[in-house]
Amino acid sequence: MNETRPEQSRPDGLKQDATTQARAGQELVIEHLAAGYGKVQVLWDVSVRVGPGEFVAMIGANGAGKTTTLRAVSGVVKPTGGRIQLGGRDITRAAPSEVVALGLGHVPEGRELFAMMTVRENLELGAAMRPEARAAQQDTLEQVYRLFPRLQERSKQMAGTLSGGEQQMVAVGRALMGLPSILVVDEPSLGLSPLMTQTVFEALKVVNAEGVSVLLVEQNVGLSLRLAHRAYVLENGQVVKEGTGEALLADPGVRAAYLAL
Amino acid sequence: MSAVSARPVPARRPTFAWRALLALGIFFVLALAFPFLPLGDRREFLLQIGFFTLVAGIMALSWDLLARSGQVSLAHAAFYGLGAYGYALLLKAGVPWGAAMPLAALTAGFVSLLLGGVTMRLSGMYFAIATLAFTEVVRTVIQNLPESVAGGANGLLVPALLGGNSRGQYLLALALLLLTVGVSLAVRLSKLHHAFAAIRQGEETARVLGVNVVRYKLAAFFLSSVLAALAGVLYAGKTFFISPLDTFSLANSISPLTTSIFGGLYTTLGPILGATVLRVAEELLHNTVKNGYLVVYGLVLMLSILWLPRGIVGLWRRGRQGGDL
Numbered sequence: 125m126n127e128t129r130p131e132q133s134r135p136d137g138l139k140q141d142a143t144t145q146a147r148a149g150q151e152l153v154i155e156h157l158a159a160g161y162g163k164v165q166v167l168w169d170v171s172v173r174v175g176p177g178e179f180v181a182m183i184g185a186n187g188a189g190k191t192t193t194l195r196a197v198s199g200v201v202k203p204t205g206g207r208i209q210l211g212g213r214d215i216t217r218a219a220p221s222e223v224v225a226l227g228l229g230h231v232p233e234g235r236e237l238f239a240m241m242t243v244r245e246n247l248e249l250g251a252a253m254r255p256e257a258r259a260a261q262q263d264t265l266e267q268v269y270r271l272f273p274r275l276q277e278r279s280k281q282m283a284g285t286l287s288g289g290e291q292q293m294v295a296v297g298r299a300l301m302g303l304p305s306i307l308v309v310d311e312p313s314l315g316l317s318p319l320m321t322q323t324v325f326e327a328l329k330v331v332n333a334e335g336v337s338v339l340l341v342e343q344n345v346g347l348s349l350r351l352a353h354r355a356y357v358l359e360n361g362q363v364v365k366e367g368t369g370e371a372l373l374a375d376p377g378v379r380a381a382y383l384a385l
Numbered sequence: 386m387s388a389v390s391a392r393p394v395p396a397r398r399p400t401f402a403w404r405a406l407l408a409l410g411i412f413f414v415l416a417l418a419f420p421f422l423p424l425g426d427r428r429e430f431l432l433q434i435g436f437f438t439l440v441a442g443i444m445a446l447s448w449d450l451l452a453r454s455g456q457v458s459l460a461h462a463a464f465y466g467l468g469a470y471g472y473a474l475l476l477k478a479g480v481p482w483g484a485a486m487p488l489a490a491l492t493a494g495f496v497s498l499l500l501g502g503v504t505m506r507l508s509g510m511y512f513a514i515a516t517l518a519f520t521e522v523v524r525t526v527i528q529n530l531p532e533s534v535a536g537g538a539n540g541l542l543v544p545a546l547l548g549g550n551s552r553g554q555y556l557l558a559l560a561l562l563l564l565t566v567g568v569s570l571a572v573r574l575s576k577l578h579h580a581f582a583a584i585r586q587g588e589e590t591a592r593v594l595g596v597n598v599v600r601y602k603l604a605a606f607f608l609s610s611v612l613a614a615l616a617g618v619l620y621a622g623k624t625f626f627i628s629p630l631d632t633f634s635l636a637n638s639i640s641p642l643t644t645s646i647f648g649g650l651y652t653t654l655g656p657i658l659g660a661t662v663l664r665v666a667e668e669l670l671h672n673t674v675k676n677g678y679l680v681v682y683g684l685v686l687m688l689s690i691l692w693l694p695r696g697i698v699g700l701w702r703r704g705r706q707g708g709d710l
Contacts, residue, residue, distance in 0.1 A: 198593050200589070200592055219597065220592045220593055220595060221595045221596060221597040223595075224593075224594065224595025225595060230593040230594075232589075232590060232593055236587060236593075238582065238583065238586040238590075239586075240586070241586070245582075249579050249583055249594060250594060252576045252579030252580065252583075252594075253576065253579070253580070253596055254595065258576065298594070302594070
């Protein structure tokens with residue numbers, strides 16, 4: 125587990141081939157975000173920055189506002205204050221379809237697969253809404269199968285019959301099919317065995333190493349902090365701490381609250 | 386979890402898609418040959434059954450198009466009726482029939498956008514009830530227009546299509562069914578298919594996958610209602626008399642639904658096979674069992690839905706809802 129940390133030298137030393145070029149990471153900047161559901165305000169002041177090609181984690185307890193932050197980025201929840209920028213463009217009020225068109229891939233909490241469709245059809249859905257992703261569908265599919273060989277074996281199986289870990293692979297694969305330049309991943313370890321969690325996190329690391337920016341929300345704090353370049357700690361809808369994964373792992377407060385050490 | 390199954394990938398066998406296309410091809414060849422067969426002295430009767438089978442096929446397949454986007458509608462009678470009345474009123478206003486037909490269909494299409502906009506946030510039963518109410522509203526409006534305009538409860542006379550030429554009418558219906566099949570296949574092969582499937586199975590998820598839910602739901606409504614209205618035009622031109630109660634009857638909303646379920650939901654072939662089998666069965670029963678035919682018909686329908694939950698095409702299709710050809 126000690127060696128799961130990716131190189132800190134990127135994105136400068138990033139190797140680029142034809143496939144990663146299309147996915148060159150975009151910067152996501154969230155400034156003083158406020159949002160909620162009806163009269164219930166969930167986010168009060170969230171500022172998070174994910175640099176191009178960076179792997180950033182957001183940690184915090186249940187109800188801290190992690191998922192809501194991601195949903196605001198995706199355009200599903202409309203912010204009541206603050207600003208969100210993707211690749212320099214303002215997406216604070218953008219519709220989800222516009223955000224996806226700009227290159228954001230969302231792996232939703234609980235995976236949300238289409239249970240009665242095959243693995244392959246689920247993956248194809250991820251490419252359907254972006255013309256450039258549709259054109260590259262076959263290549264991307266092969267890449268996803270290389271990343272998760274298990275999915276190739278299961279390609280004709282109904283997604284609902286897969287194990288939780290395999291379903292999470294499909295959910296990540298589906299987002300990758302849209303050729304995102306930034307991937308937001310919500311609680312991928314939910315309900316997974318430690319081994320499966322490890323597999324999925326390894327895959328995220330590979331994706332990130334190819335240049336895709338990653339914003340990860342997790343309750344598995346130890347693993348996330350070891351994996352991420354930088355991390356933010358959310359409490360009651362506010363960012364209370366930020367720093368490199370290393371620094372937060374060493375932080376006494378974080379250790380006491382989230383690592384029970 | 387470490388034991389990776391070494392099951393080999395099964396060899397490629399003819400897929401459902403190809404067999405479905407083949408079956409569609411055979412259907413159209415047979416349907417095209419039908420009016421040229423020596424049908425004897427029951428020719429008019431047989432052509433009429435054939436005609437209404439094709440109309441039922443258009444209704445069922447166009448209903449299925451809308452259902453693919455997760456919108457289980459009971460408004461098909463409304464679009465059928467709008468097509469029939471639109472056509473009749475345009476003819477009355479002196480528009481030639483060739484122009485009246487598409488105009489009536491487009492009118493129904495635009496009205497459907499209003500309904501689709503209102504029902505956008507409803508789902509399941511609430512959506513179905515809203516569409517049912519919509520049908521009643523349209524019927525009531527038409528019925529209460531001044532009698533000099535739309536005939537009121539007494540209905541309207543409509544000039545016969547193609548001067549009453551049975552074979553011509555049949556072939557026109559066949560052409561419009563072919564159009565419907567073309568639209569259905571085009572939807573299947575375009576991104577509409579993915580968008581509809583995603584919306585049907587989970588609107589929230591569809592949204593984060595980048596599906597513009599509003600746009601695609603309305604597109605489904607528009608396509609579906611335009612085609613249903615064309616079926617209504619055929620009906621009006623064939624029976625040359627339309628009345629609000631007959632045209633907007635609940636049966637016209639329910640039967641596309643049962644036909645599609647019976648034939649196989651979310652497919653192109655299913656609704657067409659369903660329409661053919663059910664219409665022919667209905668006529669046979671009508672002639673053999675006479676008065677009690679609807680009881681037997683209902684029983685057949687119930688049993689087949691029990692035993693064939695995925696419809697006729699489910700017989701040679703794997704258990705799935707992804708939507709095949």
